[in-house]
Amino acid sequence: MDLAALWQFPFFRNAIYASLLCGVGCASVGVFIVCMRIPFIGVTMSHAAMTGAVFAVLAGVDPLAGGFALALACSFFIGPLAESSRMNPNISLGVIFSLMMGLAFLGIGLAPEPKTEMMGLIWGNILLLSGSDVIRMAVVTAVVLAVIKLFYKEFKAVMFSRNLAAAVGVHERMIYYLLLALCGATVTVNLDTVGGLMLFSMIVNPAAAAWQFTWSLGRMFALSTVLGVLSTVSGIAASALLDLPSGACVVISSSLVFGIALIFSPKRRQIGHG
């Protein structure tokens, strides 16, 4: 079946809309994660969102609410932890990350059969998304983008250097936690798209690819979203055409985008000879 034929089906249209939104949302917050070099915080939050959503399903409440609550709680816990000088924050994050994974699989183990919804949160289930799921994604993505626009100058200062932002009188801590909250909301709302286990590739890869080509943060946001959309839409299309798992296809396509960007990166050479 070709793409034009697939487009006739609402499930496929929803999947493409969702992948567009996933590409835009994840690639935007990915710019924060890549610029601030906090990938471990990001991956821990995405697994916390997955765990929160799994337990929300178990408790019979909205997985979005559960996922966001745990991702947010996690960010307020790991934020200060990452600032602490008592222990290397990566060690503490490693403990929390594996705890989140363990709890997610415990939740799945406790769930009665069939576990379709749970598995969707982990591996992604983009072909089962409804129109209302897509609308919800669109609303959250729009809010995330609006907040980025509203606090852009503060985000830029904090991303460059938290110490410097504080020194010029920016509400540095508030902006940092707002940034983590945006990451939490984005990973939660996109759990169904690629799945909690693989979602992180959509956050890091497009932004890391965009980083290679520009010295302007504004252009990095724009390029990252373009590459994010390219990764998700091509991944989902390949998954539908070749009958392969969607999450895996998206991870592979975004990794390819990053690999190609790295090969042709002009910035890498500029810094090397700077």
Add this chain to the structure above:
Amino acid sequence: MKPLVKMQGAGVSFRHKTILEGIDLAVEPGQFWGIAGPNGSGKTTLVRLITGFLSASAGSVQVLGRDIGRWRLHELRRRIGYLPQHVSFDEGFPISAGELVLTGRTGVRGLLRGYTDEDRRICREVAGELGIGHLLGGPLGTLSGGERQLAQLARALAQQPELLILDEPNNNLDPRAADRFMEVIERLHLGHNLTVIMITHEISALPPSCSHVALIRDGALAGAGPSGELLTAETLSELYGLRLSVQKSAGRHYIMRSEE
């Protein structure tokens, strides 16, 4: 005239360890203070008290005419230009030198307000005065160490601060870049009557216009007052625990090890 910074018996303790104690200091508007002392003596801790990054566990600290506890710290910091010792950043970070300078206007402008034409004009003027106007459009990561330091200074000055604090500003600069940097600082201090506090472990880094010094050793004040009175062989030998001699040349004080 009210002092811009006034400390009375100020001290900092952390986990039962005293880092700074009994600091009495009064910095008047228009003065240039050098804070000198051996590495680890507590110089940076002292300016962190002034900028509110640390709270005093003893004594009182007044900054810009108000007790530090009465300030909203982000409002205080908008009025102080602070050049920290290390501003570590990723060289590939997507930011131009001009955008870094504009960062200095972020706190001044406040939340939910974009930069204005006035902000951009101030940044251009400051950068022009520091001789880096032609670098504003280029990526920060490709500038030399000296140019980056000037860009950071322009960022601090773009705040139009009432007080400029420099923490070991010459650390990563070669002698020529360090001289040029200090010439700029002196020009700003003398030309705009800008109050400056400069931390250094190297006495010779203090420019001729440095009117006052505070000497710190082991977290305590070893002396504070006019430079001419304190930058002597006797006080500096005591400060560093070495037999030193002092030579004055072109308004600067150079210290050397004395023969036994």
